[in-house]
Amino acid sequence: MRSKIPSFIMIPSLLSVITFMFYVFCVSYNHISYLVHPITIFFFIIITALLYVLESINHLIFIKKLQFLSKEEKKKILEENEGNYFYRFYRFIFYESKKMNYDGVKKIDHGFDGIIELDNKLPMWWVHLFYITIVFSAIYFFSYLLIDFSDPYKEYNIAYKNQLKEIEIFEKNTPQVTVENAFFKKGLINSGKILFEENCATCHKSDGSGNIGPNLTDDYWINVKEKDLFKNIFSVIWNGSDNNPTMRAFGKSGEIKGNDIEKISSYVYFINKQSKKPLTGKVPQGVRITNKMESEINYT
Ligand code: HEC
Structure with a gap:
């Protein structure tokens, strides 16, 4: 099946995921400036180019494949891919929940009290959100266990030390007044x-x-x-x-x-x-x- 997500959506979102992982696992938070380092930017450009090439190849294969299909199958696939991306995305998120009507729904009979439970399908947007939370918590879980990211005590210590350093630099650079140049203010x-x-x-x-x-x-x-x-x-x-x-x-x-x-x-x-x-x-x-x-x- 062809990927439904066009490259102009997929590339930025993949890049942001990569950036996020990079930020979590490779960069301690007081060195965020590395994210705009030339090497990082170069890395991102390469990844973008690669993704674009993959996407184009995928598209070519899809077109080739279409030629070998029967008319009916072709029609079905083209129907699935009709409309612009945002319409398809909308359908992808809400279609399942829209299709829901009480006749088609499985009923669970608990028997003893005569109450029948409708076994509705969960709306797709809800399911997707749920998967995102799993991914997110996994990232947090491992980064919390393995590295300094998101450890409040370590973050506090680093911030505290930076603050002290700044005060030291400030005091070094501000000349203190002496008897000669002190005045009542x-x-x-x-x-x-x-x-x-x-x-x-x-x-x-x-x-x-x-x-x-x-x-x-x-x-x-x-x-x-x-x-x-x-x-x-x-x-x-x-x-x-x-x-x-x-x-x-x-x-x-x-x-x-x-x-x-x-x-x-x-x-x-x-x-x-x-x-x-x-x-x-x-x-x-x-x-x-x-x-x-x-x-x-x-x-x-
Ligand atoms: C431990 C007690 C103590 C502390 C703390 C102290 N002083 Fe004094 N201060 C004295 C004494 C005792 C004298 C008298 C000195 C003398 O006899 O020459 C004095 C004298 C002075 C004088 C001169 C008064 C005069 O008549 O010549 C000034 C001005 C003064 N103090 C200001 C301060 C300031 C401002 C501080 C805080 C930064 C301070 N002192 C902290 C005990 C203290």
């Missing part, structure tokens, strides 16, 4: 607050009013290294305190990156400059500095 206050609460609040309280460490919201400073208030804050966080190692060098030791210190410094500068101060705070320590350390950027 309003937009950094909120993220600085979060970092402050994580790293500094144990000693300075989350509102900066002081605990083990001094009050950061008053005008008194123990450590004065820079002329500019914001830079002084940055410098203390980067270098730590010379006279008290409890305030360690967060930046120098690599514990906190320059960009994050800029955020934290922006927050500390903000709570120091804003007029709303915490109701209670640690008693002032160090020297009072107001005008001398006025920041270049006027905060209003």
Whole structure:
């Protein structure tokens, strides 16, 4: 019997099946780019050409065969092949179910309760769907057993490692700010607050009013290294305190990156400059500095 599927349908669908199998069995999912590799494309072109040749040969054989058949058989076969492909496809899928009528259907008598069951044929589209699910589950079953494909734990691990790698590359390529080029930025206050609460609040309280460490919201400073208030804050966080190692060098030791210190410094500068101060705070320590350390950027 001649294949009913024309090449323009068969070739793309076969190719997609091959691609799918190739993807499942040969390519780990973080190397999908191999699918557009020249060799893959070449492979697909060869397969397409081969399929086309096979299809043409098949067609030739069909025509030759027709000559040897009796008129009746010829008529029957031509009838089967009449109409365009889509009409035949439609018939192929629905014909069986359409033909169904209750007279022609086998009846199963269960006997004891008088109920008769109609043994209908399943509609063809349903049967085909069922076969597809079997093929699909077989592919999944073996790929799950044999290779990494569709294993959620492995997929998670790979994704996680890729993420870490990306972060590493990102950090390498983004230069961190230093005391020289750090500036107070309003937009950094909120993220600085979060970092402050994580790293500094144990000693300075989350509102900066002081605990083990001094009050950061008053005008008194123990450590004065820079002329500019914001830079002084940055410098203390980067270098730590010379006279008290409890305030360690967060930046120098690599514990906190320059960009994050800029955020934290922006927050500390903000709570120091804003007029709303915490109701209670640690008693002032160090020297009072107001005008001398006025920041270049006027905060209003
Ligand atoms: C383990 C406790 C501790 C932690 C954590 C800590 N500090 Fe300190 N901090 C101190 C102490 C103690 C001092 C006082 C140092 C001195 O006497 O020179 C200080 C001083 C400071 C000063 C200078 C204050 C002044 O008057 O000179 C700043 C600014 C500061 N800390 C900010 C921070 C920030 C921002 C963080 C979080 C990244 C932080 N500190 C984390 C204990 C701590």
